[in-house]
Amino acid sequence: MYLYSEFDTAFLAERNAQFRAQVERRIDGSLTEDEFKPLRLMNGLYLQLHAYMLRVAIPYGTLSSAQMRQLALLAEKWDKGYGHFTTRQNIQYNWPKLRDVPDMLDALAKVGLHAIQTSGNTIRNVTADHFAGATADEVADPRPYAELLRQWSTDHPEFQFMPRKFKIAITGAEADRAVIKAHDIGLQLVERDGVLGAKVLVGGGLGRTPMLGKVLNEFVAFDDLLAYLEAAVSVWNQLGRRDNKFKSRIKITVHELGIEEIRARTEARFAEIRPEFRGADMELLERIKAQFAPPAFRDGSTAGFESAYSNDPVFRSWIDTNIAPHKRADHAIVTVSLKAHGATPGDATAEQMRLLADLAERYGHDELRISHEQNVILPHVHKSDLPAVHAALKEHGLATANIGLISDIIACPGMDYCALATARSIPVAQQIATRFDELKLEHDIGHLKIKISGCINACGHHHVGHIGILGLDRAGVENYQITLGGDGTETAALGQRTGPGFAYDQIVPAIERLVYAYLDLREGPEETFLQTYRRLGMAPFKSALYDEEARADAA
Amino acid sequence: MPRAYTPKIVTANDLLEGDVIYLTADDRWSRRMAEAELITDEAHAQLRLLDAERQTDRVVGAYLADAQAGESGPEPTHFREDFRRRGPSNYRHGKQETAPQPRA
Structure with missing residues (x-):
C-alpha cells in the first residue's frame, strides 16, 4: 500500500484548508454560486437532485482496513449510515451538508484519501484491475x-x-x-x-x-x-x-x-x-x-477448506461463484457481493464496511479492493480462512453467491439521485435481481452481465453489458432501451440496440423474455448468454422481445 | 393564437442542506411543493425567478418548473419534479424521513 509522504500530507492539508475557507465565503455570501461551483467541483462536491454529493477517489480501487473504517465513519457521522461504491472505483456520499464537507475532507486526509479531481475537466481517478497484485x-x-x-x-x-x-x-x-x-x-x-x-x-x-x-x-x-x-x-x-x-x-x-x-x-x-x-x-x-511489495503469504494446510467445501453446499456455492484463483494455489481472491437480491448495487452500510475492514485485517493482509463492478474484494485470503470469512460475511448480509450472475448488476444512481439522469436505474436493478431470485434460475442461467444507465452518459456501462439497459425520458415517461452483445473485457464489443424501448413496468418482463429465449436457444449450460448471442445474432432475441409482446397485446 | 402559458413554480436547492425547496407566494422557501406559488403569468414568473436568483446566500440553482393545480396545491407535471418532491425510491431518505417544515 502506498503511504503518503510528508509532501502529500502537507499538500492535502493546505488544499483542504483552502476549501474550508471557500465554503465559509460561500456561506457568508462573499462568493456567488457561479464563483463557488468550480471550486467545489475541484474538490469532488456536487449538488444533485435532493442533496449535495461528495465523491471520494479510491485510487486504483485499493484500500487499507484503516481507510475503509474511515469511510464507515464518514457514512455514519456525516451521511445516512451508508456509502455508494461507483463504477469508477470511487465512493459517493449522497447526503452531506455543505458545512460538514470540510470536516469530511479533513477526516479523509487522516488516512490518505481525498476527493480532488473526482470532477471537472481534469485527469480523474486512475482505475485498475481489482485483482491486481x-x-x-x-x-x-x-x-x-x-x-x-x-x-x-x-x-x-x-x-x-x-x-x-x-x-x-x-x-x-x-x-x-x-x-x-x-x-x-x-x-x-x-x-x-x-x-x-x-x-x-x-x-x-x-x-x-x-x-x-x-x-x-x-x-x-x-x-x-x-x-x-x-x-x-x-x-x-x-x-x-x-x-x-x-x-x-x-x-x-x-x-x-x-x-x-x-x-x-x-x-x-x-x-x-x-x-x-x-x-x-x-x-x-x-x-x-x-x-507494493507482496504481503508475507502464509503457508499452511487447506484441509479445513476442502472439507467445508465438500460438506457445506451453501459454502460450496459461494466458493464456486465468488472466488477467483490467486497466484498462490493455497490462497484465494474473494469477491464480496454488494448485490444482495433487492439491495441497491454498490451500497454498503457503515457496519458492513467495518466488518470488511476487520476481515481484511484479520485474514487478508490488510488489503481491500473496490471493483468497477461495485463489489468489494479481499485479494489475499488463505484458503483455510475461507470458511470463517464466509461465516462472518453471512452474518452481515454479505455472502450473496452471485458474482458474474444475472443479479450482479451494475447500476448508476439514476434519477433517484443524479441531476443528469433521465430515468431511474436502481429500482430496475432491484426488481430484476428480485425476480430472478424468485424464479431460482440464476445459477442455471450462469454468466450474464446486466448493466444499467439512467442516461446517455453511460456511467452504468450499459454499452458493454451482455444485456444493457438505458433509461430515457420519452415524452415525459421513463422508457428503457435494451442493447445486446456488449462486452467490457479483452474481447470488448459495443452492444446493439434491439429496437423500441419499454416502459418502466415492462422492462423486467422484457428481460425475462430475453433470458427464457436464451435458455431455449443455448446449446447447453456451458454456452453463456454472450456466446449464444454471438452464435445466433439479434434475430431470435428480437423476436422474443417484440413478437411475444405483440401476441400478448393481441390477446 | 399564442399557446396558453403552462403554469410554473420556482424551485431550487437549499444552500446549506442541498434539499429541494419551493418559493411561496408570501416569499418564504418551503420544502413542500404544495405550498409553492403557482404562477400562471409569464412575466410574473420571470420576476419571481429573479427574486429567487437574488437570494444567492440561501438558495442554489433556482429555475422555473412546469406545474399544475392540484387539490392541495401545485403538483408536478413531469416525473423528474415528482421525484424531486418525494426523494429517492430505494430508501425512505430525504423528505420521506422528516416531517415537512419550512427552510431557508
Missing part, C-alpha cells in the same frame, strides 16, 4: 504505475482546464477486468525483451458516442511512458473541441483526425518533451514499488 495472469502489479500516474496527474498545471474530463485505466493482465478499451487512455502492462512497459490504447469511451479504444502504441517502455502519456494528453488538450461539449472527448478527436495523425502528433510532442524527463519519475516509481 493477486491474480496469476498478470505481467506485473499495475498499481505502482497507477500511483505514479495519480501523483503526476494530481494538480498537474497543464491538465487542469482540459476540453473535458479524462479517464485512465490500467491492467497488468491480458484478461481485461478494468474495461481499458472504454477509457480515454487504457494501459496494459506488457514485457518485451525483459523490459516492462505498456501497450497504450486511446480514444475509448462510452456515453453519447460509444467507441472502443484504438492502439496508439504497441509498446512504450516504462522509462518513456510518463513522457509519452503527457505528450498524448497534451496533443488532445490543444486539439480537443472546447466549442462543443458533445465532441470534446479524446475519442472524437481520434475519430476526426484518425489514429495515424494522433500518433504522429504524439510522437512529435514526445520527442520535444522526452529530454525534460530525466529519470526522477523512474526513481519515484522504484520507491513506490517497494510499498
